[in-house]
Amino acid sequence: MARSRGERTPAARRITSRNARFQQWQALLGNRNKRTRAGEFLVMGVRPISLAVEHGWPVRTLLYDGQRELSKWARELLRTVRTEQIAMAPDLLMELGEKNEAPPEVVAVVEMPADDxxxxxxxxxxxxxxxxxxxxxxxxxxxxxxxxxxxxxxxxxxxxxxxxxxxxxxxxxxxxxxxxxxxxxxxxxxxxxxxxxxxxxxxxxxxxxxxxxxxxxxxxxxxxxxxxxxxxxxxxxxxxxxxxxxxxxxxxxxxxxxxxxxxxxxxxxxxxxxxxxxxxxxxxxxx
Incomplete structure (x- = not known):
């Protein structure tokens, strides 16, 4: 779903196991061909995600930590970006995040623009x-x-x-x-x-x-x-x-x-x- 402004999606899905969708996102980290075929990539961090939203890049999915108190920034992001939202187990988010770092609060799955x-x-x-x-x-x-x-x-x-x-x-x-x-x-x-x-x-x-x-x-x-x-x-x-x-x-x-x-x-x-x-x-x- 293309990104638009509005209220937070009422019901978020949950993923707590390494299911097929998780494996697809994990593949985006290290497999260029799969990123290209899917037409999407992962973004994490307050500034990068905020700029992606600000500049109108379509956010296909927002993955967030479903077991922690989210920051004001994360709550506002989930409230205003109308797209698929999935609550993730912290250990799964950690696998999508940077090595030797705390698990990210939010990971955005963002659509690639055309190479034009x-x-x-x-x-x-x-x-x-x-x-x-x-x-x-x-x-x-x-x-x-x-x-x-x-x-x-x-x-x-x-x-x-x-x-x-x-x-x-x-x-x-x-x-x-x-x-x-x-x-x-x-x-x-x-x-x-x-x-x-x-x-x-x-x-x-x-x-x-x-x-x-x-x-x-x-x-x-x-x-x-x-x-x-x-x-x-x-x-x-x-x-x-x-x-x-x-x-x-x-x-x-x-x-x-x-x-x-x-x-x-x-x-x-x-x-x-x-x-x-x-x-x-x-x-x-x-x-």
Whole structure:
């Protein structure tokens, strides 16, 4: 049932054993294919669940601890989100929650949106991020969080990659997944069709890749123009296909003994520079 506002469902079901439905939810934690087939994933935590509801993501089911005094937040959530509600045994909720943590008070089963690039808004001040074949779901979540905080308009996860809806990604995003469009795309072709359509419509998006031997330092590039920032795989960097498609490449000047930054840290640093330029009105010299 799609989420809507209203009174709490009068009668909640109870699950106290590892029945078929529980096993389906448990599979969502570690099986990407089952998440994709079901079109849903698990969300826990006050902020992530609150943001999912606030931004209108359909909540299919709310699972809550049926044997404890619920917090004011949980009671209000159950009262106002009109969807299926199931009281769970605490040990079952613990199996759905994070290891070495107390059992969650509430777990939300949330519907995935379509992987449609048109979910990402493109304006004259467009700033987006593309993450090429990431292997760490935690890095995906961290980039979503940074992109959201720094005012980017969306994230594209390209190629054979870790999953945006992996529990580690959802957790690392600290709820920003629900306010920043994140779209999974299998190949460069689909992205370039989208970019070219936006260019034809009047938004001259430039593709800017990251590379230790970039055309210029990040501080010398003009990020005030509509920009899609390309971040490479944590180990291999950008694929040859994406390198070829880049209009420019930039590098982050390194001091000390470090030769590179973590992918999420690099994305954050460059996004910060882009926002700094846009706020200050500074226009650097693009090579």
């Amino acid at each position: 690039l048109d979910r990402i808004p493109v304006r004259e001040d467009f700033l987006g991020v593309l993450f090429d074949r990431p292997t760490s779901p935690g890095n995906i979540g961290s980039i979503i969080r940074s992109a959201d905080a720094l005012g980017a308009h969306g994230l594209i996860v390209a190629g054979h990659a870790a999953d945006v809806y992996d529990p580690k990604s959802v957790r690392s995003s600290t709820g920003s997944l629900f306010s920043l469009p994140a779209v999974r795309v299998p190949s460069p072709g689909e992205v370039m069709d989208w970019v070219e359509a936006r260019r034809a419509a009047g938004t001259p998006i430039v593709l800017v890749g990251t590379d230790e031997h970039g055309d210029c330092d990040v501080f010398d590039f003009d990020f005030t123009q509509p920009t899609l920032l390309l971040i490479g795989n944590e180990t291999a960097g950008l694929s040859n296909a994406w390198r070829t498609l880049c209009d420019y490449t930039v590098s982050i000047p390194m001091a000390g003994s470090a030769s590179s930054l973590n992918a999420a840290n690099a994305a954050t640093a460059i996004l910060y520079e882009a926002v700094r330029q846009r706020i200050s009105g500074r226009t650097a010299t693009t090579p």
